[in-house]
Amino acid sequence: MIAKPKPPPETTRAALLRAALELFGSQGYQGTSIREIAAAADSNIASIAYHFGGKEGLRVACADHVVGLLQQIAAPVLDLNVAQSPEDSGKNLSPDDARSKLVAMEQRMVHFLLSAPEAKPLVPFMLREMSDPSPVMDRIFTGVIEPVHRRLCQLWQDATGEPAESEQVRLTIFTLIGQIIYFRIGREVVLRRMQWPSYTEDRTEKIAGIIAANLEAVLSPSTQDQPSPGSSPE
Amino acid sequence: MIAKPKPPPETTRAALLRAALELFGSQGYQGTSIREIAAAADSNIASIAYHFGGKEGLRVACADHVVGLLQQIAAPVLDLNVAQSPEDSGKNLSPDDARSKLVAMEQRMVHFLLSAPEAKPLVPFMLREMSDPSPVMDRIFTGVIEPVHRRLCQLWQDATGEPAESEQVRLTIFTLIGQIIYFRIGREVVLRRMQWPSYTEDRTEKIAGIIAANLEAVLSPSTQDQPSPGSSPE
DNA sequence: GTCTATAAACAGATAGAC
DNA sequence: GTCTATCTGTTTATAGAC
Structure with a gap:
């Protein structure tokens, strides 16, 4: 927390965020399924719940x-x-x-x-x-x-x-x-x-x-x- | 078809159109379910398929x-x-x-x-x-x-x-x-x-x-x- | 942390009674 | 024309193996 201000342990998390931003932007929030996002981030649906608590949490994180x-x-x-x-x-x-x-x-x-x-x-x-x-x-x-x-x-x-x-x-x-x-x-x-x-x-x-x-x-x-x-x- | 250019046989149809326009406008197309629309028009889901062929047909009719x-x-x-x-x-x-x-x-x-x-x-x-x-x-x-x-x-x-x-x-x-x-x-x-x-x-x-x-x-x-x-x- | 499998709710479309 | 009941697929969320 002190020695490592920004290590890269956020590979999956960052990929999900990037994919969500892109898809929410182009298709809208309701027009995008978390399956699409997980697929675009080369991950799976469960990872969204794990990292962001759910679809709405991912939206807030994007904002x-x-x-x-x-x-x-x-x-x-x-x-x-x-x-x-x-x-x-x-x-x-x-x-x-x-x-x-x-x-x-x-x-x-x-x-x-x-x-x-x-x-x-x-x-x-x-x-x-x-x-x-x-x-x-x-x-x-x-x-x-x-x-x-x-x-x-x-x-x-x-x-x-x-x-x-x-x-x-x-x-x-x-x-x-x-x-x-x-x-x-x-x-x-x-x-x-x-x-x-x-x-x-x-x-x-x-x-x-x-x-x-x-x-x-x-x-x-x-x-x-x-x-x-x-x-x-x- | 000739004698009655515009009789009012479009009670349900018109109600569906009005409701859809309102809901599509406020919530977006993908954010609105045909159940909501049918409920707002005091009708049922099947009437949408009957009058407009489906949700997309209703969108076109709205446009x-x-x-x-x-x-x-x-x-x-x-x-x-x-x-x-x-x-x-x-x-x-x-x-x-x-x-x-x-x-x-x-x-x-x-x-x-x-x-x-x-x-x-x-x-x-x-x-x-x-x-x-x-x-x-x-x-x-x-x-x-x-x-x-x-x-x-x-x-x-x-x-x-x-x-x-x-x-x-x-x-x-x-x-x-x-x-x-x-x-x-x-x-x-x-x-x-x-x-x-x-x-x-x-x-x-x-x-x-x-x-x-x-x-x-x-x-x-x-x-x-x-x-x-x-x-x-x- | 990651992922498969599945649950529970929801979507749109449709069959068939009236 | 209208409506109930149902079919089929998809959604989000989650349980549990690894």
Whole structure:
């Protein structure tokens, strides 16, 4: 426990986790049998009960695994400026810095969700758990989604001056996230309409560019009236 | 067959369809048993085989039903200007008209997806079929998604002059649709982050207003450089 | 820790009475 | 057209050999 922080006694366990993540992601939780998982992991059904207590335990373990990995990936991006200098308080950026950091984060998210190889097993699982309000969604929300959303809201404040936790800003950040995530969730629809067989680096880059342009357009004052959000002409 | 174009001999059939739509939408296809459906329709399992041939037949019938209803709902919006006058050719609008029609369609879609009572049973089913690439997705895509997307692209062309079927425009329309649909698919996440117990009319209106503002910002020339999409500084 | 064998519950489909 | 009863296969979970 002390001398060996990470020995590899988790061959079977890890294989089951990998297989489950993959299959839950592609077929859904209810659409996947523990037989399939055991077969894909070159193991047997009983090993799932042994290591995870059952199918639901395996689901929870997948969620924790995903949250851990995503936090690891998101960490360097989330506190790029927090740990820069001690007296900086790590909270305020110049509007231009915040603006370009927002665009940079958007680009990263698009590339990660659409074509990063390390995201391939994680993202489908996460998105399914996000749609299905399962008891597992809690960990994913608290561990990943909320921190990232809060960070984006903070950057938005630094870029525009609008209060980060206002309804207006929180919802606007969701419209940004929605644009990105739709290209994953609605993947089959997009590919079909675009007559693309699959996403490639070039196509991902194109998508990221369009969302970046949208983002910059919304961030721009545009010298028009944007007094209060509730005064739409309807 | 001729004298009675639509008598009501479809009490059980209709009840099964309604129940299936509801349960498939909330629990997913594989997460729903035909026993549940029969029970919810106050019928029995055998009636499903009799009326629809089996569970998969019921799924297809649900898809057709949804496509029919959505087309009925979307029709008056889609060809509002097509049937206006014969010599109008029904294709070209003034930029201002196209622009306000785009905003109007966005508002309609948000309200329909988030709080229209008639959408409540349809939308979850459709969104699930859209994520899972099932053989049923075909009908939904061809019947609803593609026509709506094409119409939006056409309006975008009328509003901006960019060619409707260009990659640029088709993807931009998807960023618009993504913003809207995310508030449905990511509903649980949004509600939690906003600390809202549920969507209300006011909140839906607020969301619609923010997306409308984004749309207008992107549609505006903004007097900045927007020469070609591939020349991002990176 | 790993695996085979089996139990108990569940799925979808169907036969046949009414 | 409707429904009960049943068939057949599959599911998760588990007991027990190794």
